Amino acid sequence: MTFSAINKDGKNAVIKLIDGIKKNLPSENSFNVNGTINGLSYIKNDIVVGSNEQYNLFRFSPNEKNDFSQNNFLSVPLFLNESLWGAITIERFTHNDYNNKDKDLLSLIARALQTSMSWFIEYQNIYEDAIKDGLTGLLNHKTFNDRAKEEIERARRFQHQLVFLIYDLDKFKRINDTLGHPYGDYVIKTTAKIIKDNVRSVDLVARYGGEEFTVVLVNTNKEAATTVAKRIVQNIQDYNFSMNGEEVNMTISCGLSEYPKDSDTLKDLIQFADEGLYKTKENGGNDVTIYSSISG
Secondary structure: OEEEEEOOOOOEEEEEEEOOOOOOOOOOOEEEOOOEHHHHHHHHOOOEEEEHHHHOOEOOOOOOOOOOOOOEEEEEEEEEOOEEEEEEEEEEOOOOOOOHHHHHHHHHHHHHHHHHHHHHHHHHHHHHHHHEOOOOOOEOHHHHHHHHHHHHHHHHHHOOOEEEEEEEEOOOHHHHHHHOHHHHHHHHHHHHHHHHHOOOOOOEEEEEEOOEEEEEEEOOOHHHHHHHHHHHHHHHHHOOEEEOOEEEOOOEEEEEEEEOOOOOOHHHHHHHHHHHHHHHHHOOOOOEEEHHHHOO
């Protein structure tokens, strides 16, 4: 049995699971759906019953060595949201053909699998909606707080450092007032992407509310974090925001606090980073202020 999924290009499929004879498997675990037994149900978009004698095809590739004088197969396509997603192919290396009962049984299995996968995808979508901000795709406020607490516990256990950053777009209200809320949404989404692109996948990034963003840099010290924080500020300043023929330049302010040097509680670390942020605002924005530099 081979369980495969179609690639976005629609020309190749990836083997997700294979059980039984594993000879002549493609080295990259994928195969062209054209000219192969396992690709037939993709091409025909329907259940296929046949043999290698009938179709004169290889299992996965014309480069494979044919060790079987007879190969009967039954293949069923899998659909998700009415789009072709994958296929299940079973093979029998004997002269025994697959019959209608076999077709009915494999079709039943395919329908059950399609239903399970649809429910799983729906659950994933609901979960993503619950933990992420709808506009930017970043973590939302609540999820950030939950994850940040987990990171503090992990840092305490493994004795490493964390750095908390809070960003706020400077003079953002003028965008909504003069160019409208769609333009404001565009600026927020673009800013979110710039921040996300400048940190690692292990770091936390969230939209904390409005035009405010929060970041937790994991296992990072204040010096390294300051470099990252200033790079984000610079990238925002250098970016040419343009939509519907309207161009604007933006700046962003940042405050920074450090675990465990400044505090070992989430509430304090957020508050201290916030104090750094507002000190940056007082000084004209477009910069980073480290909490320890103003705390005396």
